[in-house]
Amino acid sequence: MAAATGGVPAVTDLFRYPIVQAPMAGGASRPELAAAVCRAGGLGFLAAGHKTPEAMYQEIRVARGLTDRPFGVNLFLPQRPVADAAAVAVYREQLAGESSWYAAPLGDTDTGGGDDGDDGYEGKLAVLTETPVAVVSFTFGCPDAGVLRALARAGTVTVVTVTSVAEARTAEAAGAAAVCVQGVEAGGHRGTHRDDPYADRGSPGLGLLTLLAQVREAVDLPLIAAGGLMRGAQIAAVLAAGAVAAQLGTAFLVCPESGADPLHKRALTDPLFPHTELTRAFTGRPARGLVNRFLREHGPYAPAAYPQVHRMTAGLRRAAARAGDPQGMALWAGQGHRMARTLSAERLVRTLAAELDEARAALLEGPGGSAAAASGTADAAGPPAAPPQKGEPA
Amino acid sequence: MAAATGGVPAVTDLFRYPIVQAPMAGGASRPELAAAVCRAGGLGFLAAGHKTPEAMYQEIRVARGLTDRPFGVNLFLPQRPVADAAAVAVYREQLAGESSWYAAPLGDTDTGGGDDGDDGYEGKLAVLTETPVAVVSFTFGCPDAGVLRALARAGTVTVVTVTSVAEARTAEAAGAAAVCVQGVEAGGHRGTHRDDPYADRGSPGLGLLTLLAQVREAVDLPLIAAGGLMRGAQIAAVLAAGAVAAQLGTAFLVCPESGADPLHKRALTDPLFPHTELTRAFTGRPARGLVNRFLREHGPYAPAAYPQVHRMTAGLRRAAARAGDPQGMALWAGQGHRMARTLSAERLVRTLAAELDEARAALLEGPGGSAAAASGTADAAGPPAAPPQKGEPA
Numbered sequence: 001m002a003a004a005t006g007g008v009p010a011v012t013d014l015f016r017y018p019i020v021q022a023p024m025a026g027g028a029s030r031p032e033l034a035a036a037v038c039r040a041g042g043l044g045f046l047a048a049g050h051k052t053p054e055a056m057y058q059e060i061r062v063a064r065g066l067t068d069r070p071f072g073v074n075l076f077l078p079q080r081p082v083a084d085a086a087a088v089a090v091y092r093e094q095l096a097g098e099s100s101w102y103a104a105p106l107g108d109t110d111t112g113g114g115d116d117g118d119d120g121y122e123g124k125l126a127v128l129t130e131t132p133v134a135v136v137s138f139t140f141g142c143p144d145a146g147v148l149r150a151l152a153r154a155g156t157v158t159v160v161t162v163t164s165v166a167e168a169r170t171a172e173a174a175g176a177a178a179v180c181v182q183g184v185e186a187g188g189h190r191g192t193h194r195d196d197p198y199a200d201r202g203s204p205g206l207g208l209l210t211l212l213a214q215v216r217e218a219v220d221l222p223l224i225a226a227g228g229l230m231r232g233a234q235i236a237a238v239l240a241a242g243a244v245a246a247q248l249g250t251a252f253l254v255c256p257e258s259g260a261d262p263l264h265k266r267a268l269t270d271p272l273f274p275h276t277e278l279t280r281a282f283t284g285r286p287a288r289g290l291v292n293r294f295l296r297e298h299g300p301y302a303p304a305a306y307p308q309v310h311r312m313t314a315g316l317r318r319a320a321a322r323a324g325d326p327q328g329m330a331l332w333a334g335q336g337h338r339m340a341r342t343l344s345a346e347r348l349v350r351t352l353a354a355e356l357d358e359a360r361a362a363l364l365e366g367p368g369g370s371a372a373a374a375s376g377t378a379d380a381a382g383p384p385a386a387p388p389q390k391g392e393p394a
Numbered sequence: 395m396a397a398a399t400g401g402v403p404a405v406t407d408l409f410r411y412p413i414v415q416a417p418m419a420g421g422a423s424r425p426e427l428a429a430a431v432c433r434a435g436g437l438g439f440l441a442a443g444h445k446t447p448e449a450m451y452q453e454i455r456v457a458r459g460l461t462d463r464p465f466g467v468n469l470f471l472p473q474r475p476v477a478d479a480a481a482v483a484v485y486r487e488q489l490a491g492e493s494s495w496y497a498a499p500l501g502d503t504d505t506g507g508g509d510d511g512d513d514g515y516e517g518k519l520a521v522l523t524e525t526p527v528a529v530v531s532f533t534f535g536c537p538d539a540g541v542l543r544a545l546a547r548a549g550t551v552t553v554v555t556v557t558s559v560a561e562a563r564t565a566e567a568a569g570a571a572a573v574c575v576q577g578v579e580a581g582g583h584r585g586t587h588r589d590d591p592y593a594d595r596g597s598p599g600l601g602l603l604t605l606l607a608q609v610r611e612a613v614d615l616p617l618i619a620a621g622g623l624m625r626g627a628q629i630a631a632v633l634a635a636g637a638v639a640a641q642l643g644t645a646f647l648v649c650p651e652s653g654a655d656p657l658h659k660r661a662l663t664d665p666l667f668p669h670t671e672l673t674r675a676f677t678g679r680p681a682r683g684l685v686n687r688f689l690r691e692h693g694p695y696a697p698a699a700y701p702q703v704h705r706m707t708a709g710l711r712r713a714a715a716r717a718g719d720p721q722g723m724a725l726w727a728g729q730g731h732r733m734a735r736t737l738s739a740e741r742l743v744r745t746l747a748a749e750l751d752e753a754r755a756a757l758l759e760g761p762g763g764s765a766a767a768a769s770g771t772a773d774a775a776g777p778p779a780a781p782p783q784k785g786e787p788a
Binding site (some may be wrong): 032157164183184185188207208209210213214216217228229231233234236237238239240241334335336338339359360362363364381 | 467577578592600601602603604606607608610611621622623624625627628630631632633634635636728729730733753754755756758
C-alpha cells in the first residue's frame with residue numbers, strides 16, 4: 001500500500017498495529033504516553049504546538065530514552081492573520097467577567113503564547129531536520145514542498161492533516177508521504193487549512209466515512225483516519241474504507257500516561273457533559289470540546305481569531321483548572337468521548353488490536369453474503385427466491 | 395445475528411446483499427426503484443410520508459406487480475405540535491418575496507399537506523396491518539409497543555430510525571425488530587424523535603461511525619447503518635463496525651428508476667453545489683440538502699415548525715422546479731452526494747456488492763496485522779524491532 005520512497009520507510013512499517021495515538025497539544029501528549037503506545041505496537045505522537053522548539057527537543061529526548069520504537073511529532077502551521085482587531089477587542093470586553101471570577105488576567109493577544117508569533121515553526125523544523133524523528137505530521141495547513149522534501153531526505157515520513165478533498169490534493173501535490181483524514185467527529189482543533197468563518201455555517205464538516213471515501217478516490221497517498229474512533233471495530237471499519245491506520249485522541253486522553261488534567265479526564269465520561277460542540281470560544285479556531293458553561297456562554301459570539309483568543313484565554317483556563325472548575329476549562333473531546341476506558345496506554349493498544357481482529361473475523365463470517373464472498377460465489381446469478389409473504393394486497 | 399422471532403423473518407433474511415435503498419419521501423422512492431433494488435438482491439423501500447393511505451396502498455400494489463421479493467414501507471410518526479404560531483407567521487412574511495418571484499401562493503399551514511394533520515398515520519397502519527409488507531420502518535419517532543406488536547403478528551419486520559443512543563433504547567424497549575442508525579451525514583430529514591431547536595446548536599449530531607459504535611453497545615438489536623454511504627467499501631466499513639446492512643439514499647436518488655426531479659439529480663454532482671447543510675428552511679424540521687439560494691437566505695431564521703413550514707413552501711418548491719430553477723428547490727442530499735453515479739438501480743446494487751466483496755478481501759490481506767490476524771498470531775508477544783533511526787537526538 002504505502003510504498004517506501006528512497007530512504008524513507010512506508011508509514012505502515014512504523015507500527016505493528018494500525019493504531020496511531022493522536023498528537024494532543026496542551027499537555028496530554030507527554031513522552032510517557034507516546035513511548036507506551038510505541039512499546040505496545042502502536043505509533044505514538046508528541047505534540048509540538050504551543051511549545052518552544054527547545055521544549056519540543058527536550059520531549060523528543062525524553063521519548064527516545066523511553067523507547068527505541070519510531071514515533072512522531074506534530075507541528076502547527078503558522079496562520080495567516082485573519083483576526084479583526086475590533087472583534088478581538090470586543091471579545092476581550094465580553095470575557096471581563098470571567099477574568100474577575102477566576103481572578104486571572106486575560107492574556108496579551110500578541111505575546112501571550114510566549115512564542116515569536118509563528119509557534120516557533122521555523123525553529124522546530126530546524127531541530128527536526130537536524131535530528132530527525134520517524135514521522136512529522138502537520139496541522140492547520142500544508143508545508144511548502146521544500147520543507148516536505150527536506151524532511152524526506154532526513155528519512156522522515158511526512159503526514160499532512162486534511163479535512164477536505166481539496167486539502168488532500170494540496171498535500172499530495174506538495175509531496176506529503178501520507179495524509180491524516182480528519183472527520184468532523186474529531187476532538188480538539190479542526191485541522192482545516194484556512195479558517196473561514198463563512199464556510200459551511202450549518203454543517204461544519206464531513207463525517208469521517210464520507211470524507212475517507214472521497215479522499216481515497218482523489219489521492220494515491222496512504223490515509224490515516226481520525227475522528228471519534230474509540231473501539232477496534234471502528235478501526236476495522238476505517239481500514240475497510242481504505243485507510244492504512246486509525247488515529248485516536250480521546251481514547252488515549254484518559255490513560256494514566258496522558259498529561260491531561262484529571263478534571264478533563266473525569267469530565268469525558270461524566271453524565272454532566274453528554275455533548276460536544278465545535279467552538280471558537282477558547283482559541284479562536286473551531287475545536288471540538290465538551291459543552292460546558294464557558295463554551296455555551298461565549299461560543300456563539302467568539303471571533304475567528306487564532307491564536308489571539310488562545311492567548312487571551314490561556315490564563316483563565318489554567319485558573320479554572322486550579323480552582324477545580326471544569327466549567328471554565330477547554331475540555332477537548334471527540335464525539336466518542338463517552339466510550340473512553342481508563343486503561344494503561346499499553347493495555348489500550350492491545351485491547352484495540354484484539355477488538356480489531358475480532359471485527360475482521362466477524363466481517364468475514366458476518367451477514368449479507370460474506371460467506372458467499374469468501375467462497376467466491378458472490379457474483380453468481382440472481383437473488384434467492386422470496387420468502388413467503390403473508391396477506392399480499394389484493 | 396438477527397434472530398427471527400415467531401413468524402417474523404430476521405431482517406438479514408430479506409436481502410441477498412446487505413444493501414437497503416433508503417425511503418425518500420417527496421417522489422424519489424417510486425415502486426419501480428424499490429422493485430429494481432429488490433430484484434438485484436437489495437432491499438427496496440417505499441416512502442409513505444406526505445402521501446395518503448390510499449396512495450401508499452396503490453404504490454404497494456404496483457411494487458407487488460413488479461417483484462416477488464420482500465420490500466419495505468416507511469412511515470412518518472405524527473409530530474407533537476412544537477410550532478410557535480407567531481414564528482410561523484413571521485416566516486410567512488419573510489417568504490412573501492419568494493411567493494411573488496415564483497408566482498406561487500404560500501400553502502396553508504394547517505391543511506396545505508392535504509392530510510388530516512397526522513400524515514394519515516392511523517390509516518396507513520390499518521392498511522399495513524391488513525395487507526402486510528415485509529418491513530415497515532419509522533421516522534421521526536418510535537411507535538407504541540402495541541403498534542410494533544401488531545405488525546410483528548402480521549409477519550412484518552419493524553425498524554425504527556434513531557439518531558442517538560437514547561432513541562435506540564426507546565426503540566428496543568418498545569419492541570422494534572431492528573433500528574436504522576442515522577448518522578449526521580445523511581441526506582433529507584434527520585430522524586430525530588423530537589425536534590429540539592435548542593439542542594446541539596453547534597454540533598447537530600453524531601457522525602455515523604461514532605453513533606454506530608455507541609448504539610451497538612447500548613442495544614442488542616440488528617443495526618442498519620445510514621448516512622453518507624456511496625461506495626461498497628463504506629458498506630464494508632459499517633458491517634465491520636457492527637451493522638447488518640447499510641442504507642443508501644442519495645446513491646439511489648440519481649438512478650433512472652428514481653422519481654426525483656431531473657434538476658435535483660443533476661444538482662447532486664454539479665460543482666455549483668459543493669456543500670450540504672442541515673436546514674429548517676423548507677420543512678421546519680432539520681433536513682440535509684445542497685446549499686442553494688433558498689437555503690442560504692432563509693435557513694438562518696427558519697422556525698422549528700414541522701409540518702407547517704413544509705406545507706407553506708411545498709407550492710413554492712414545485713413552482714421553482716417548473717421554472718427550472720434549482721435555487722428554489724429542496725435539493726435533499728447526503729454528505730457523499732458528489733460520489734453519485736448514474737447507474738440503473740440493478741447495476742448500482744451489483745456494483746456496490748462487488749465493491750463490498752473487494753473491500754472485505756482487502757481488509758483481510760491489508761496492512762497492519764491482518765495477515766497476523768488471519769493466521770492467529772495477533773496476540774503473540776511484543777512489537778517487532780524498531781527500524782533503524784537516523785540522527786537520534788544526542
